[in-house]
Amino acid sequence: MVNLIIDGKNVTAQKDxxxxxxxxxxxxxxxxxxxxxxxxxxxxxxxCVVEVKKGNRTRIVTSCLYPVEEGLIVDTRSERxxxxxxxxxxxxxxxxxxxxxxxxxxADLGVDPHPRFVPDTDKGKCILCRSCVRVxxxxxxxxxxGMSSRGSHKTVGPPFKEASxxxxxxxxxxxxxxxxxxxxxxxGDKRKIWRRTFKMQACxxxxxxxxxxxxxxxxxxxxxxxxxxxxxxxECR
Amino acid sequence: xxNVSEIRKKTKLIVKKYSGDKSALIAVLQDIQxxxxxxxxxxxxxxxxxxxxxVSRVYEVATFYTAFSLKPxxxxxxxxxxxxxxxxxxxxxxxxxxxxxxxxxxxETTPDRKFSLETVNCVGACAxxxxxxxxxxxxxxxxxxxxxxxxxxxxxxxxxx
Ligand code: SF4
Ligand code: FES
Ligand code: FES
Numbered sequence: 001m002v003n004l005i006i007d008g009k010n011v012t013a014q015k016d017x018x019x020x021x022x023x024x025x026x027x028x029x030x031x032x033x034x035x036x037x038x039x040x041x042x043x044x045x046x047x048c049v050v051e052v053k054k055g056n057r058t059r060i061v062t063s064c065l066y067p068v069e070e071g072l073i074v075d076t077r078s079e080r081x082x083x084x085x086x087x088x089x090x091x092x093x094x095x096x097x098x099x100x101x102x103x104x105x106x107a108d109l110g111v112d113p114h115p116r117f118v119p120d121t122d123k124g125k126c127i128l129c130r131s132c133v134r135v136x137x138x139x140x141x142x143x144x145x146g147m148s149s150r151g152s153h154k155t156v157g158p159p160f161k162e163a164s165x166x167x168x169x170x171x172x173x174x175x176x177x178x179x180x181x182x183x184x185x186x187x188g189d190k191r192k193i194w195r196r197t198f199k200m201q202a203c204x205x206x207x208x209x210x211x212x213x214x215x216x217x218x219x220x221x222x223x224x225x226x227x228x229x230x231x232x233x234x235e236c237r
Numbered sequence: 238x239x240n241v242s243e244i245r246k247k248t249k250l251i252v253k254k255y256s257g258d259k260s261a262l263i264a265v266l267q268d269i270q271x272x273x274x275x276x277x278x279x280x281x282x283x284x285x286x287x288x289x290x291x292v293s294r295v296y297e298v299a300t301f302y303t304a305f306s307l308k309p310x311x312x313x314x315x316x317x318x319x320x321x322x323x324x325x326x327x328x329x330x331x332x333x334x335x336x337x338x339x340x341x342x343x344x345e346t347t348p349d350r351k352f353s354l355e356t357v358n359c360v361g362a363c364a365x366x367x368x369x370x371x372x373x374x375x376x377x378x379x380x381x382x383x384x385x386x387x388x389x390x391x392x393x394x395x396x397x398x
Binding site (some may be wrong): 133142143144145147149150158159166 | 293295301
């Protein structure tokens with residue numbers, strides 16, 4: 001066990017936990033976007049910054065990637081932290097002015113769009129955190145999507161900007177995306193995502209369309225469960 | 238144009254050269270580009286499979302480096318250096334002249350597939366600025382007249398000098 005101080009509170013945390021988790025367990029809320037329990041950490045949104053003090057050195061770190069240390073003093077809302085966080089949010093907001101999540105965060109933290117940053121119009125709601133790419137690789141295991149290009153041209157999506165042949169239409173990327181960039185439309189027996197249209201499986205018992213056929217085939221192949229058994233929705237199982 | 242089965246065959250040979258080692262991805266891509274003058278889609282898919290890397294990851298690397306092109310390029314790739322040193326020595330004027338001489342803009346290829354034009358940022362030969370690199374050959378202290386001369390020669394199909 002490691003003892004540290006977060007916002008003046010004495011906190012005990014397990015070795016190897018991150019400052020973010022230690023703070024949360026102590027009831028201290030730190031805003032985050034890209035830290036998601038389903039995937040490995042990337043530290044890409046920079047919203048979770050805090051100030052840590054070791055000896056007489058203080059510095060700004062991302063709490064989602066900073067492991068707890070004995071005697072560490074953490075300040076999650078010092079002026080310095082708030083300035084950095086404000087700047088991060090202003091930049092994110094300038095990139096994705098249409099993201100409701102960012103708008104709400106900005107409102108909560110009292111941040112206004114900064115006139116110095118001209119809003120982008122072509123980035124959608126994507127903050128390039130790579131969470132969707134990670135979940136597709138780490139959890140689903142198909143790596144259907146990735147980044148392309150770099151700098152201001154960087155975008156996320158299937159390779160060659162075409163429908164991916166390995167995508168199973170599971171929607172895990174939609175689930176982890178913190179800003180709601182990825183569009184998935186499920187209507188009747190069809191689901192559209194990432195330029196592809198998937199056929200949906202109707203539950204053999206209740207008749208409700210509940211998952212793409214390709215996803216069930218994938219699970220069947222992976223787990224060896226006969227497809228027939230999977231063709232029943234979770235509620236009827 | 239090389240056909241699909243030939244692209245696949247050549248790509249497999251390239252991957253074999255690196256014994257299918259994942260970490261050789263960039264070297265593999267360089268060799269593919271060397272073989273076809275660009276990175277054909279089929280080559281990327283074949284390389285991905287042979288190396289055991291998802292196509293999406295290969296595509297990330299292929300689009301990250303400006304040295305790689307996913308579009309067929311001309312026989313001669315003309316790169317104009319836009320780095321700081323070349324810039325202050327008049328790279329913009331050289332670019333303008335080059336665009337007019339070849340009738341294409343950076344990122345484009347002439348309809349006869351002879352020339353492609355690209356701009357790059359510093360090729361490490363600042364003392365020779367403004368620099369133009371054609372294929373692998375460096376041309377330093379470029380002038381309008383030199384553009385005409387060099388491109389004229391290449392148009393005639395003569396070797397570079
Ligand atoms: S689409 Fe969403 S999850 Fe994917 S990189 Fe963009 S913001 Fe992150
Ligand atoms: S939550 Fe820590 S950097 Fe995004
Ligand atoms: S700036 Fe052109 S070679 Fe360095």
